[in-house]
Amino acid sequence: MKILIIEDESELAQDMSTFLTNEDYRCEIASDYPSAWDKVHDYEYDCILLDLMLPGGEGLKILEELKALNRSVGVIIISAKNALDDKIKGLKLGADDYLAKPFHQAELAARVESIIRRKQFDSQNKIQYQELSIDLNAKSVWVHETEVVLTRKEYNLLLFFLGNKGRVLSKPALAEHLSGDFADMFDSHDFVYAHVKNLKRKLKEAGYGNYIQTIYGTGYKWEL
Amino acid sequence: MGTMNRLLHKPLKAFALYALILLLGSIPVYVLVMDHIWNNELDENNKLRLEFIKSQLDKGHFNETELNKVIENWSILQPDIRIEKLEKPQPFADRYYSIERPSILEPEEEDLERFRGLESYFELENRAYRIRIETNIEELDETFAVISLITLSFLVIMVIGFVLLNRKITKQSWRPFYQSLQALKSFELSKGQKIELPETDILEFQELHHSIEEMAAKALASYQQQKSFIENASHELQTPLALLKSKIDLLSQKTEVNHEVRDLISAINAPLARLNRINKNLLVLAKVESEQFQSDQNLNLKQVIDNALLLFEDYMDDKELQCHFDGSQSTLLYCDPFLVETLIQNLLSNAIRHSKNGSGIWIKLNGSLLEIANEGQESLETDKLFQRFSRNNSSDKVSSGLGLAIVKEIAHKYHWQVSYSFESSRHIFRLDFS
Numbered sequence: 001m002k003i004l005i006i007e008d009e010s011e012l013a014q015d016m017s018t019f020l021t022n023e024d025y026r027c028e029i030a031s032d033y034p035s036a037w038d039k040v041h042d043y044e045y046d047c048i049l050l051d052l053m054l055p056g057g058e059g060l061k062i063l064e065e066l067k068a069l070n071r072s073v074g075v076i077i078i079s080a081k082n083a084l085d086d087k088i089k090g091l092k093l094g095a096d097d098y099l100a101k102p103f104h105q106a107e108l109a110a111r112v113e114s115i116i117r118r119k120q121f122d123s124q125n126k127i128q129y130q131e132l133s134i135d136l137n138a139k140s141v142w143v144h145e146t147e148v149v150l151t152r153k154e155y156n157l158l159l160f161f162l163g164n165k166g167r168v169l170s171k172p173a174l175a176e177h178l179s180g181d182f183a184d185m186f187d188s189h190d191f192v193y194a195h196v197k198n199l200k201r202k203l204k205e206a207g208y209g210n211y212i213q214t215i216y217g218t219g220y221k222w223e224l
Numbered sequence: 225m226g227t228m229n230r231l232l233h234k235p236l237k238a239f240a241l242y243a244l245i246l247l248l249g250s251i252p253v254y255v256l257v258m259d260h261i262w263n264n265e266l267d268e269n270n271k272l273r274l275e276f277i278k279s280q281l282d283k284g285h286f287n288e289t290e291l292n293k294v295i296e297n298w299s300i301l302q303p304d305i306r307i308e309k310l311e312k313p314q315p316f317a318d319r320y321y322s323i324e325r326p327s328i329l330e331p332e333e334e335d336l337e338r339f340r341g342l343e344s345y346f347e348l349e350n351r352a353y354r355i356r357i358e359t360n361i362e363e364l365d366e367t368f369a370v371i372s373l374i375t376l377s378f379l380v381i382m383v384i385g386f387v388l389l390n391r392k393i394t395k396q397s398w399r400p401f402y403q404s405l406q407a408l409k410s411f412e413l414s415k416g417q418k419i420e421l422p423e424t425d426i427l428e429f430q431e432l433h434h435s436i437e438e439m440a441a442k443a444l445a446s447y448q449q450q451k452s453f454i455e456n457a458s459h460e461l462q463t464p465l466a467l468l469k470s471k472i473d474l475l476s477q478k479t480e481v482n483h484e485v486r487d488l489i490s491a492i493n494a495p496l497a498r499l500n501r502i503n504k505n506l507l508v509l510a511k512v513e514s515e516q517f518q519s520d521q522n523l524n525l526k527q528v529i530d531n532a533l534l535l536f537e538d539y540m541d542d543k544e545l546q547c548h549f550d551g552s553q554s555t556l557l558y559c560d561p562f563l564v565e566t567l568i569q570n571l572l573s574n575a576i577r578h579s580k581n582g583s584g585i586w587i588k589l590n591g592s593l594l595e596i597a598n599e600g601q602e603s604l605e606t607d608k609l610f611q612r613f614s615r616n617n618s619s620d621k622v623s624s625g626l627g628l629a630i631v632k633e634i635a636h637k638y639h640w641q642v643s644y645s646f647e648s649s650r651h652i653f654r655l656d657f658s
Contacts, residue, residue: 009463009466009467011467012463012466012467012470015467015470015471015473015474016470018474019470019473019474019477080459080462080463080466101462101463101465101466102462102465102466102467102468102469102470102500103466103469104469104473105470105473105474106473153538167477168476168477170472170473170476170489170490170493172493172497173473178538179535179536179538179539180535182535182569182573183497184497184498184500184501185501185569185573185577185627186539186573186576186577187494187577188542190542191538191539191541191542194541195538215486216483216486217483217486217487217489217490218476218486218489218490219476
């Protein structure tokens, strides 16, 4: 999978690339409008991360161009503006998702994964991982032939873990994923522990291996 | 402090008082002067009559019998001029005097009347006589009464005149002053409106107007500068914050990291989250102030609260809080969805954060009134509560110190009333959306 990161803050772009790159994903970086323009025209990508506040031209123009080129690429807008009208404008122009700076890398990774999945498996919309299968339309989870009944939050957690396999996920990142933007209004995120514990228990009961590991002082990790 | 006087009532009162003292003081002066003039006039008159009588008697060459007859007739016809025969010659100088006695001309009246008299001595045909001429003069108290009445009438007319003139002057000459006063009263920095006052032909007011306009313009400029400074500063902070966050994410991935470093990473996360929240809130504040939220639409307040409760569910469960939401009616608002969500979330998250484990939260929605209450020990400092960075509890490591300032700012934008009170061990925040 190829990901294009259009971001003028080169160090942040580098971090995103480092975090996302693994055996499945390869990242390229465009740090200004002209190079982004060229890359978009010359290559095909599975996902584009687009910073709206680009020097030398609005990021929205790239989005318009992508639409004009009729590329079926997933676009995630990344904006420092955190402004609603940017979000609405971007989504109207065909962006698939919107993420406000600053964000947790894990959140970005989960969104990228979700978008690529949607673009790839448009027809079946199923995730198959080891003996685990997830029907994204019905939001149901199966281990072999046994259905695992999860709450909405446990289901979201599972997808978040699957989008970040092999990565350490911090409690604040998990809390923010579950509760949204205002997770930083609170100091304790103990509920994350409860949800993870329940998720682990339910998967184990269905006969699925114990892949979710607790990482000391930080959070959790889905072991490969 | 007592009652306040309006500027133009003060001189009016002083003028009226001065006029009162002056006019009251003038009454005895008038009376004395008039009495003096009366006396002089009557004395002169009496003197002339005396001279005339004396000369007529001289010219008459009456013998004694005739003279007696004349005197007798005289006392009948002119009782106010009495001529008496003296036993022996006893000359004395003319003497003026005042006397009070009943009037001879009105015998039925018993009241005493005042007379001015002239007593004189003369000899005729070797006989000595004394003549007294008495003329009725106005009583002092009557003069006094009349003059007082006239003076007081003038006083009344004068004060009425003062009031009317004062009103006229107030309306005309002082109009610019009241215009500037009104302009200053309705001036609000956050509205960003300039003060513009009409031209006036009074120099002092013209100067006042210009000073006010200049001052307001300067205040507005520095306010705008401050506002955009905050907005720019928070924008600038976003990139380093994002970098910091992503570096910590990357650091967390390092498998070789030991427990000590993991503790440090976790300890960095908390203040970083707070920094992030403060920055986000500063941006929201700046945007609310500069009217950047314009996408007003119809919203159901109950729905907004339900959504917020769902989002905060986990945090309430963590603290085992009992939430009692009483809102059967639906309340429709016309406003920006982001702003009303922010407002509700700020109030709710405060209530959750500041509640003890296992306590309760009460939400009451009744028409346009919303109450959010939670249990507490003592009242918060009401006057500082809604100010920026005025946290009651400095040991609070989560609060951005801006949550309630944002609530106030959003309420202010839509002219909603927000208030706090502490009743029966509950912190209660009330919002009136009408």
